Amino acid sequence: MNELLKVNDVTVWRGDNLLLDDVHFALNAGQVLQVRGANGSGKTTLLRIVCGVGFADEGSVQWRGESIERNRHQLNNELLYLGHKPGIKGALNPIENLRIFCALSGLEASTKTDDLIKNALANLSLSDKAELPCRFLSAGQQRRVALARLLLQHAYLWVLDEPLTSLDKAGLAWVENQISQHVSNGGAVLLTTHAPLQVKGVTVNTLEL
Amino acid sequence: MFKWIHRFGSAPFVYRLAGALSPWVGMACLILLCAGIYIGLVVAPSDYEQGESYRIIYVHVPAAILSMFVYVVMAIASAIFLIWRLKLADVVAQASAPIGASFTFLALVTGSLWGKPMWGTWWIWDGRLTSELLLLFLYFGYMALRAAIEQPQSAARAAAVLAVVGVINIPIIHYSVEWWSTLHQPATISKMGESSMHPSMKRPLFMMIFGFQLLYAYVLLIRMRTGILQREARTSWVAQLPEVARD
Amino acid sequence: MRCIFQREWSVAMRNPGQWVNPLLFFIVVVTLFPLGVGPSPQTLSTIAPGVLWVSALLAVLLSLGALFDADYSDGTLEQLALSGQSLPVIVLAKVLVHWLLSGMPLLLMSPVLGLLLNLPSQAIPVLMVSLLLGTLSLSLIGAIGAALTVGLNQAGVLLSLLVLPLSVPVLIFGSSAVAAAAGDFAASGQLLALLALLILALSLAPLMASLALRNGVSGGT
Numbered sequence: 001m002n003e004l005l006k007v008n009d010v011t012v013w014r015g016d017n018l019l020l021d022d023v024h025f026a027l028n029a030g031q032v033l034q035v036r037g038a039n040g041s042g043k044t045t046l047l048r049i050v051c052g053v054g055f056a057d058e059g060s061v062q063w064r065g066e067s068i069e070r071n072r073h074q075l076n077n078e079l080l081y082l083g084h085k086p087g088i089k090g091a092l093n094p095i096e097n098l099r100i101f102c103a104l105s106g107l108e109a110s111t112k113t114d115d116l117i118k119n120a121l122a123n124l125s126l127s128d129k130a131e132l133p134c135r136f137l138s139a140g141q142q143r144r145v146a147l148a149r150l151l152l153q154h155a156y157l158w159v160l161d162e163p164l165t166s167l168d169k170a171g172l173a174w175v176e177n178q179i180s181q182h183v184s185n186g187g188a189v190l191l192t193t194h195a196p197l198q199v200k201g202v203t204v205n206t207l208e209l
Numbered sequence: 210m211f212k213w214i215h216r217f218g219s220a221p222f223v224y225r226l227a228g229a230l231s232p233w234v235g236m237a238c239l240i241l242l243c244a245g246i247y248i249g250l251v252v253a254p255s256d257y258e259q260g261e262s263y264r265i266i267y268v269h270v271p272a273a274i275l276s277m278f279v280y281v282v283m284a285i286a287s288a289i290f291l292i293w294r295l296k297l298a299d300v301v302a303q304a305s306a307p308i309g310a311s312f313t314f315l316a317l318v319t320g321s322l323w324g325k326p327m328w329g330t331w332w333i334w335d336g337r338l339t340s341e342l343l344l345l346f347l348y349f350g351y352m353a354l355r356a357a358i359e360q361p362q363s364a365a366r367a368a369a370v371l372a373v374v375g376v377i378n379i380p381i382i383h384y385s386v387e388w389w390s391t392l393h394q395p396a397t398i399s400k401m402g403e404s405s406m407h408p409s410m411k412r413p414l415f416m417m418i419f420g421f422q423l424l425y426a427y428v429l430l431i432r433m434r435t436g437i438l439q440r441e442a443r444t445s446w447v448a449q450l451p452e453v454a455r456d
Numbered sequence: 457m458r459c460i461f462q463r464e465w466s467v468a469m470r471n472p473g474q475w476v477n478p479l480l481f482f483i484v485v486v487t488l489f490p491l492g493v494g495p496s497p498q499t500l501s502t503i504a505p506g507v508l509w510v511s512a513l514l515a516v517l518l519s520l521g522a523l524f525d526a527d528y529s530d531g532t533l534e535q536l537a538l539s540g541q542s543l544p545v546i547v548l549a550k551v552l553v554h555w556l557l558s559g560m561p562l563l564l565m566s567p568v569l570g571l572l573l574n575l576p577s578q579a580i581p582v583l584m585v586s587l588l589l590g591t592l593s594l595s596l597i598g599a600i601g602a603a604l605t606v607g608l609n610q611a612g613v614l615l616s617l618l619v620l621p622l623s624v625p626v627l628i629f630g631s632s633a634v635a636a637a638a639g640d641f642a643a644s645g646q647l648l649a650l651l652a653l654l655i656l657a658l659s660l661a662p663l664m665a666s667l668a669l670r671n672g673v674s675g676g677t
Contacts, residue, residue: 048674051534051538052538052674053534053670053673053674054674055674055675073540076538076539079538081534081535081538083531083534083535084531085529085531085534086530086531087530087532088530088531089463089467089530091466091467091470091471092463092466092467096463096466099459099463100459100460100463101535103459103460103541104535104536104539104541105539105540106540106541109458109459133470
């Protein structure tokens with residue numbers, strides 16, 4: 001089964017404005033699709049619809065050949081969605097935050113999981129911030145905490161909404177490296193970003209909105 | 210079977226069907242209501258205990274029955290909308306809410322008017338009046354929630370969840386309020402329409418109840434047409450309608 | 457479930473306002489009544505069950521308004537909705553934590569306020585049991601309202617409009633249980649009714665709230 005995601009003729013109206021007009025694409029294993037467009041062109045809306053947390057006026061989204069409304073459970077188990085809002089609790093420290101995400105994706109809370117989390121934070125050079133409440137971290141550091149999920153959760157489809165926001169050069173290279181590894185392992189990535197993306201060994205398809 | 214449901218659920222079909230039915234329903238409603246009011250207010254004998262003031266039951270009782278009935282219709286339509294995603298069911302629910310609220314309001318006002326000669330006060334915390342009042346709040350909540358959410362699909366689903374929650378609660382509210390009012394008023398007050406009535410008084414009452422149901426159906430059909438037009442405003446079949454194309 | 461529970465607990469413990477404020481609200485509102493109706497012990501003991509119950513109801517429901525708001529605005533809610541875990545269970549865990557932090561303190565404070573309002577001492581145990589059963593149901597009912605209004609402006613007023621009519625049965629049975637006990641009557645019937653309401657709320661509210669939450673998450677932009 002090669003074709004993972006299929007988006008058919010998604011149309012969205014905002015009041016009297018046509019936001020998305022018959023958007024359609026398919027995403028297969030081993031592919032990267034970058035959605036591009038000006039601010040307000042509906043990139044986030046499209047990504048949310050793909051994940052099943054948005055309404056389309058017309059059209060449908062299929063995951064592994066079945067509509068996501070019926071197949072929601074399977075999609076949720078195979079999806080990693082990193083939204084505009086990173087879902088990081090300011091009152092909790094990075095380790096506690098990531099424990100939640102591990103629990104939500106079915107990883108048991110254990111010392112083994114904690115070791116994984118610490119390794120992931122080390123990989124993102126956040127080891128010395130691991131015990132600090134996230135509200136004391138900078139925007140870029142918070143983004144890195146959210147990105148640590150890429151190392152912890154095992155998902156086929158990554159949907160990343162502006163993952164590079166407030167990241168430095170090293171962070172950008174890290175994300176590109178992760179994407180390239182994920183894709184070469186048979187995963188698929190759907191993302192929006194304004195920066196040009198260079199992923200080793202993969203051509204990045206683009207969709208203009 | 211599936212085709213039939215599909216056809217019945219299709220907006221242009223229902224729009225035309227509602228347009229074709231509504232004059233007939235309206236006519237029947239008018240006849241029944243006129244006859245019911247005439248017989249109820251003029252022909253029927255006056256009551257032994259209450260004199261002429263009992264005649265308000267010809268408005269009060271049908272309004273009270275319809276206030277509950279409309280909420281149940283709304284909740285069933287909402288459940289259908291939530292389960293089968295049938296957009297038309299949401300049209301029915303949305304169109305029903307203000308009608309139901311009006312009936313509830315009418316029942317409250319007439320109940321209060323009737324209370325003045327009977328109990329010497331405009332309002333009494335009687336079980337039925339109190340649960341009518343709470344029902345009115347439920348209708349207001351439904352409409353306020355719908356109005357507060359901008360995204361139409363989101364508003365429709367949230368309101369549908371609320372209607373279903375409400376209909377589960379209505380019997381509980383009703384019986385707890387009933388229990389509460391007997392607790393605080395041990396002396397039983399004779400309630401409207403409950404004591405045995407003479408058939409000559411009952412007949413116009415049934416005519417009025419049926420007339421009110423037709424009135425609901427009539428207004429519902431008209432409001433459904435508007436609701437369908439609003440939802441389908443961007444489609445080609447609406448643009449081609451003679452009544453739309455003219456202006 | 458345990459993980460969500462722990463997370464909620466640690467988030468809440470680091471925001472003391474979340475659980476102190478409802479308690480203070482409860483105390484202040486109850487204090488207002490003697491000032492409004494006069495300090496006569498007879499009057500106070502007649503209205504005490506109603507006053508205590510109405511104040512507890514308002515304290516619980518007003519504090520519930522923000523049950524999902526923080527999670528909504530920082531993006532946690534969509535992650536919860538998109539996780540493979542069951543959303544009703546998550547909702548239930550959140551409601552329980554919220555109740556432990558806001559309903560429980562009310563419960564513990566209520567005997568003192570009962571004495572302030574001249575409530576006969578034999579009614580105190582019934583007051584506490586009725587509040588235990590009733591505030592849990594109210595938290596569950598309120599969670600539906602909070603889920604329906606998640607992410608909306610002026611959600612507080614709308615929430616009250618939606619939830620107050622639904623909470624009438626709890627109020628009726630709760631305050632009448634206390635009133636019965638204060639008049640030396642048996643209150644077991646009312647308490648059983650409260651228990652029945654709680655069981656119904658426990659079985660239905662998490663489902664309805666998660667349905668509403670899923671929808672609320674999708675409606676946002």
